[in-house]
Amino acid sequence: MSSTPADERRPTPDRRRRLFIVLGVVAVLAFATDQVTKMVALDVLGDGESRPFVGDFIRLKLIGNPGAALSLGAGNTWVMTGIALAVLVAIIxxxxxxxxLAWAIALGLLLGAxxxxxxxxxxxxPGGGQxxxxxxIDYNRWFIGNVADIWIVSAACLVVILALLGIGVDGRRDHGRAATAPDATTDQTSAQPTGERSGKTTGETTRETTGETTTNGETHMTQQTDGTPDASETHDARRQGGDHA
Structure with a gap:
């Protein structure tokens, strides 16, 4: 049995180029929607008043968050900036x-956000990384976020789904990866013709039983270790006896 080399299962340069374009477009759209909505919020919600958006469950209230989601790390803004930079490098x-394609969309959302x-x-x-x-966006007073947070959560959900389906970033499934790296022993056995394997096994068994040895393609029968003459010697003796008679 032969297996498809791993290199043949990888995306072609043209497909990878198209996926990079998709990633870039999604990232630009995610970034643009985030920044535009923030500018609108600064203009409309600058008075600090809370306004209903989806009833009282989702309200609009402008705040400046020095930390991460849920205002975590509010006293360590530089740490949050460092983490954001690390995430950016990891995505790249x-x-x-x-x-x-699904991974291109997920990574594009994460990158833009x-x-x-x-x-x-x-x-x-106050600028300068801080x-x-x-x-x-006030979610029932549980926490306040922005559009970038929506894209981050959406990308995270998509990544979880892809992980459950076993689809990697390169587009291959887990079982496809295993198929491209078969066991070495199986490859060596399967690469040998069936007739050669069966013939070799039968021949080795026969030679071990009869004690025959092979030299330059010729087979010689040797005397058994218990001193009993082999078949060729017995046949010669009978012939000699017949001649004397």
């Missing part, structure tokens, strides 16, 4: 293996 590294919140760190007061992220 993972994207080098891109071979799946990460750049959106990271932009706030440098352009919003700026406050603009949050304005």
């Amino acid at each position: 590294v993972v994207a080098r293996q891109l071979g799946s 990460a750049i959106g919140n990271l932009t706030d760190r440098f352009v919003r007061p 700026g406050h992220v603009v949050d304005f």
Whole structure:
């Protein structure tokens, strides 16, 4: 049995280029929607008043968040900035293996959202990497987020689904990866013709039983270890006896 080499199952350069374009477009759209909605929120909600959006369950209230979601790490804004930069680098590294449309969308959402919140760190007061992220969507007073957070959660859900389906960033499933790396012993056995394997096994068994040896393609019968003459010697003796008679 032969298996398809791993290289043949990887996405072609043309497909990978198209997926990079999809990732870039999704990232730009995610970044643009995040920044535009933040500018609108700063203009409309600048008075600090809370306004109903979906009843009282989702309200609009403008705040500046120095930390992460749920205002975690509010006293360590530089740490949040460092984490955002690390996530940005990780996305770029993972994207080098891109071979799946769904992964291109997920990574694009993450990339655009990460750049959106990271932009706030440098352009919003007090700036210099310590700026406050603009949050304005109040989820029933549990926490307040922004559009970038929506894209991050959506991308995370998509990544979980892809992981459950066993689809990797390169577009291959887990069982497909295993098929490209078969056991070495199986390969060596399967690569040998059936006739050769059966003939070799039968021949080795016969030679071990009769004590025959082979030299340059010729087979010689040898005397058994218990001193009993072999078949050829017995036949010669009978012939000699017949001649004397």
